[in-house]
Amino acid sequence: MPETALRVCLKELKRLKKMPQSMPEFALTRNYLDLMVELPWSKSTKDCLDIRAARTLLDNDHYALDKLKRRVLEYLAVRQLKTSLKGPILCFVGPPGVGKTSVGRSIARTLGREFHRIALGGVCDQSDIRGHRRTYVGSMPGRIINGLKTVGVNNPVFLLDEVDKLGKSLQGDPAAALLEVLDPEQNHSFTDHYLNVAFDLSQVLFIATANTTATIPPALLDRMEVLQIPGYTQEERVEIAHRHLIPNQLEQHGLTPQQLHIPQDTTQNIISRYTREAGVRSLERKIGAICRAVAVKVAEDKAAPPEMPIVIDHIALKDILGPPLFEMEVSERLTLPGVALGLAWTPLGGEIMFVEASRMEGDGQLTLTGQLGDVMKESAHLAISWLRTNAKTYQLTNMVGGPDPLEGTDIHLHFPAGAVTKDGPSAGVTIVTCLASLFSGRLVRSDVAMTGEITLRGLVLPVGGIKDKVLAAHRAGVKRVILPKRNEKDLEELPANVRADLDFITAVNLDEVLNTAFDGGFPGASGSTHTHPQLTSKL
Incomplete structure (x- = not known):
């Protein structure tokens, strides 16, 4: 052990010699010294730095996941050239069941290191990470030090599972306690409350897993290198x-x-x-x-x-x-005006999302149902305002034939799957298309799905989760996808077979969206769309 730890141990040993065995503190001090002796202060495993063998092992264990495997091989290659490299802090973010935990186990096998998994789901006491002070009865070290004692080496692969599900309570915030563990600039001197001596964690390869980054505190997320693992085709x-x-x-x-x-x-x-x-x-x-x-x-x-x-x-x-649980219902449900197909992102991957609208006589009220969040409600109001502003251009009328679509008319917008909470700006273009279909009495093409945020000027802004959303459209049998122009770069991440099966239309403004969403274009809409053949040279 290092000199500082040795001095502390010798001091405790002197106290132990003078202490009667009947004292309660005797057992506590004895346990402390046992732990200090058992910890792998300088014992480590030698890395198996064979890049070809590592590539073969990763390919045999996991199909696809190319970006993740490339990052692991980069770490191995740099480690081969510079042996004193600090362990990176990787965070695998993706839906359940895509192989995040098993990839961590494969990385340990690839490196020839010990593997230890720490489940953080539901942990709400910072002492689980940092340990208890030895003044408490029944005090013990935290999970990090316990894990090192279990594996017996100071350079294992630690998998911090479900880091997005940490809790917070009166006993402190474990996410804040993880900051020192997961900061490469600080973890060379991690101090557990039980040990009260610095332990070097810089050679440990930490891998965190999460379903979403939304619930990870920003300070903790900043210390990790996030690798997105989307769903499979x-x-x-x-x-x-x-x-x-x-x-x-x-x-x-x-x-x-x-x-x-x-x-x-x-x-x-x-x-x-x-x-x-x-x-x-x-x-x-x-x-x-x-x-x-x-x-x-x-x-x-x-x-x-x-x-x-x-x-x-x-x-x-x-x-x-038994009978099939899911049917391809896209073509059946787009048989009436006032229905459009959108794309949504969820922690479980992408999903297709229908938007339905109906109108009846009234005094211009807008009703929204389907457990919508504030941002999605704002998107609906934006869509109504834009259509009212441009009603004359697009020849939209209300039920009594006037120029204002809402005059004497009530609008009801519904997002099916009412038990599921929905929020986010990316349904904006879908809501506009749905309402344009309702006011014009024309059907939206049944093979088109779309996503994008809108503005009052009619611009289409970029959104996130493009890969997950496009994969959901592909699973649902959709043939054409409308995306914001500034999301064109995200199409490079899609598998070649998905790009070949779908037509992508990238739109800058709502004119282009409406022209694409309806057969033969939309009356009054102008502007040229950017179609998939123009993208092939870049992809």
């Missing part, structure tokens, strides 16, 4: 199922590939009609249900075994999993 899920999920489930249920065969088209059917998620957890549960049904059949018919392998087709799938 349908093709990636099929590949993951056949590479990892199906073999794992067969092994867990005592089956072999010679007894059960799930074709790729059956897997695609499970993904599109029985699961709607960004990750693969539900898909794994559905595959497990199939394996259990086949296990019953194999165990029952031991005397006269059924013909092997048992192939799961669409009929067998319906018998085992």
